Amino acid sequence: MTFASQVEPKNLNEALQDNNWILVMQEKLNKFTTNEVWSLVPRTSEMNVVQTKWVYRNKMDEHGIITRNKARLVAKGYNQEEGIDYDETYAPVARLKAVRLPQDMRITNFLIMYSSSKRLSMDSKKLQGNDMKD
Numbered sequence: 001m002t003f004a005s006q007v008e009p010k011n012l013n014e015a016l017q018d019n020n021w022i023l024v025m026q027e028k029l030n031k032f033t034t035n036e037v038w039s040l041v042p043r044t045s046e047m048n049v050v051q052t053k054w055v056y057r058n059k060m061d062e063h064g065i066i067t068r069n070k071a072r073l074v075a076k077g078y079n080q081e082e083g084i085d086y087d088e089t090y091a092p093v094a095r096l097k098a099v100r101l102p103q104d105m106r107i108t109n110f111l112i113m114y115s116s117s118k119r120l121s122m123d124s125k126k127l128q129g130n131d132m133k134d
Contacts, residue, residue: 004066005020005066008056015071021056025054028072055073055074
């Protein structure tokens with residue numbers, strides 16, 4: 001059983017008062033390091049530093065019971081200027097139709113293969129002289 005904080009902090013200072021939220025934030029920072037999402041570089045005078053902010057949410061099950069705490073480190077995008085801080089933007093989001101299409105194709109191919117192998121099996125038994133009741 002995991003312990004989750006019942007309080008959703010509004011800012012970093014509130015989160016630092018609760019060990020559960022500290023652990024969640026540390027896990028998130030460790031994932032950044034493990035996945036090599038960022039690297040620390042020396043700041044030059046030409047660089048515009050984009051500030052970040054922690055966002056905290058309690059995740060609940062279907063009964064409304066808090067099951068875990070989730071913390072995200074997000075960039076304050078309103079401090080950025082196109083062409084200076086970034087060239088293009090994208091959202092790594094897939095539409096539901098795009099996900100369902102390959103899934104539907106796999107299911108269809110499986111059913112075609114299954115029905116073909118079943119028919120082939122029945123035909124081979126008929127050729128061998130076995131009576132089929134199916």
